[in-house]
Amino acid sequence: MSETPWTIRLLETAEEMTAVEDLQRIVWPGSETDITPAHLLVTVAHNGGVVLGAFVEDELVGFVFGFPGLEMLPDGPQPKHCSHQLGVHPEWRNSGLGFALKRAQWQMVRKQGLTHITWTYDPLLSRNAYLNIAKLGAVCNTYLRSVYGAMRDGLNAGLPSDRFQVDWWVTSKRVERRLSRQSRRRLGLDHFLQADSQVLYRTERTPGGLLRPPERFAPLEGRIALVEIPSDFLSLKEADFALARDWRFFSREVFETAFEKGYLVTDFVFERSEEGGRSFYVLTHGESTLGDAE
Numbered sequence: 001m002s003e004t005p006w007t008i009r010l011l012e013t014a015e016e017m018t019a020v021e022d023l024q025r026i027v028w029p030g031s032e033t034d035i036t037p038a039h040l041l042v043t044v045a046h047n048g049g050v051v052l053g054a055f056v057e058d059e060l061v062g063f064v065f066g067f068p069g070l071e072m073l074p075d076g077p078q079p080k081h082c083s084h085q086l087g088v089h090p091e092w093r094n095s096g097l098g099f100a101l102k103r104a105q106w107q108m109v110r111k112q113g114l115t116h117i118t119w120t121y122d123p124l125l126s127r128n129a130y131l132n133i134a135k136l137g138a139v140c141n142t143y144l145r146s147v148y149g150a151m152r153d154g155l156n157a158g159l160p161s162d163r164f165q166v167d168w169w170v171t172s173k174r175v176e177r178r179l180s181r182q183s184r185r186r187l188g189l190d191h192f193l194q195a196d197s198q199v200l201y202r203t204e205r206t207p208g209g210l211l212r213p214p215e216r217f218a219p220l221e222g223r224i225a226l227v228e229i230p231s232d233f234l235s236l237k238e239a240d241f242a243l244a245r246d247w248r249f250f251s252r253e254v255f256e257t258a259f260e261k262g263y264l265v266t267d268f269v270f271e272r273s274e275e276g277g278r279s280f281y282v283l284t285h286g287e288s289t290l291g292d293a294e
């Protein structure tokens with residue numbers, strides 16, 4: 001008997017890809033044109049791409065999909081894996097399935113001899129940030145403005161589609177340690193405050209209890225900087241769209257400034273509380289994007 005309620009395997013057939021289409025409609029509801037179609041998924045799977053599905057009994061409850069790509073560097077193009085979508089059925093979230101799918105992707109891509117995986121995500125989504133940065137050990141110093149234009153699906157509609165593009169150095173010690181069965185000690189805010197981190201700004205709450213960004217942030221000067229974001233941006237957006245826009249433009253300025261000055265996102269802290277929790281990016285100055293590579 002397996003330890004988890006799900007089984008993860010490679011997907012290849014048109015029938016399996018149609019199930020991936022259906023799951024996308026649940027994860028990103030409302031916009032048929034934002035669904036990756038089955039024919040493209042089949043083509044990707046038959047040409048070096050990796051489409052993995054997680055099943056509970058016969059039901060597809062999660063998937064991850066990516067394809068080989070090239071990174072254009074000054075010395076010429078370098079091969080990488082471009083991960084495009086990760087989705088977990090709402091009923092199966094927060095049970096480690098997103099992590100398990102990325103772990104399976106990590107294994108497959110390493111077998112292909114690649115060392116680098118990139119993907120994008122909305123930096124204001126705290127759960128995604130926690131998974132990508134804290135649990136998987138990806139790092140980031142690339143901010144892309146409105147990279148997908150105006151998106152229409154239920155998660156993304158209305159705001160510029162700004163994204164972090166993260167680097168996942170799949171053979172680095174950083175990543176191997178984070179993916180080892182023995183999970184790492186969860187680092188809290190105190191840990192970073194004791195390490196003399198610079199808190200870039202203080203947030204306040206609206207009368208309705210929503211987190212509000214300040215007018216400005218301090219000049220970046222510490223080796224480690226802490227950048228707070230809302231712990232549930234999607235609910236905040238639903239409750240107060242203007243506030244969500246403020247967060248998009250404020251955080252855009254913070255991250256673009258920090259990346260220009262040589263900071264790298266290396267960790268993420270999420271502390272649960274009765275109001276839902278507090279979430280902070282940890283930015284480090286003077287670390288290579290490879291982290292502690294082999």
Ligand SMILES: CC(C)(COP(=O)(O)OP(=O)(O)OC[C@H]1O[C@@H](n2cnc3c(N)ncnc32)[C@H](O)[C@@H]1OP(=O)(O)O)[C@@H](O)C(=O)NCCC(=O)NCCS
Pocket residue numbers: 027084085086087088089092093094095096097098099100120121126127128130131231232270277279
């Ligand atoms: C993002 C997504 C794939 C994550 O899948 P998942 O199965 O919930 O992920 P996991 O359970 O492996 O990891 C989530 C972690 O975030 C933590 N978490 C939950 N809410 C959080 C929050 N508000 N802030 C920070 N972390 C949070 C969970 O506790 C868990 O950590 P733990 O295992 O240490 O407890 C899933 O939420 C999803 O499908 N979202 C919609 C689509 C999407 O955004 N896809 C990614 C971009 S393409």
